[in-house]
Amino acid sequence: MATDQNAAFTLPRGATGFFVPKDGPLPEVDQRTFRAALYAAARVAEGRVAEIEEQAFPRTFHTATITTGTGGYVVLCHAHHPWIAFAAERREWYTEEFRDPPPWAHIFTDLGFILLDRAQLTAPLAGVDTSVLTQDEWRQIRLYGLTTLGGLLFNAWD
Numbered sequence: 001m002a003t004d005q006n007a008a009f010t011l012p013r014g015a016t017g018f019f020v021p022k023d024g025p026l027p028e029v030d031q032r033t034f035r036a037a038l039y040a041a042a043r044v045a046e047g048r049v050a051e052i053e054e055q056a057f058p059r060t061f062h063t064a065t066i067t068t069g070t071g072g073y074v075v076l077c078h079a080h081h082p083w084i085a086f087a088a089e090r091r092e093w094y095t096e097e098f099r100d101p102p103p104w105a106h107i108f109t110d111l112g113f114i115l116l117d118r119a120q121l122t123a124p125l126a127g128v129d130t131s132v133l134t135q136d137e138w139r140q141i142r143l144y145g146l147t148t149l150g151g152l153l154f155n156a157w158d
């Protein structure tokens with residue numbers, strides 16, 4: 001189940017993947033838990049995990065593909081916060097190319113992840129609490145022309 005769409009999304013430190021070394025490292029999502037969720041979801045979907053790609057600079061997310069009898073789902077897992085999103089195809093970054101979670105996505109919430117749906121991810125940044133963002137992060141947002149929550153969370157800027 002996705003989070004309440006009527007609640008304002010508040011960005012925590014690390015949402016963009018940027019950090020200031022003096023503030024310490026960003027949190028990291030446990031990759032073993034993400035992998036376990038992928039395989040559990042594939043079983044429930046009667047599909048299989050086709051590929052997994054761990055986050056690498058400058059991307060802010062891990063990527064995996066689950067294939068089922070009805071097609072494939074690209075699963076995005078933010079590297080620093082337990083957010084899960086779905087897309088139709090693999091990309092280096094996303095702006096509005098998101099899908100709603102499939103019926104079997106509840107497996108991710110069962111293991112502590114937060115599902116983000118297409119409406120949330122394509123919501124304008126104007127409706128998001130961005131008070132934690134630094135001047136450097138805003139500079140990157142403007143440079144890349146990002147206007148959506150999903151574009152900010154699932155990026156590959158450097």
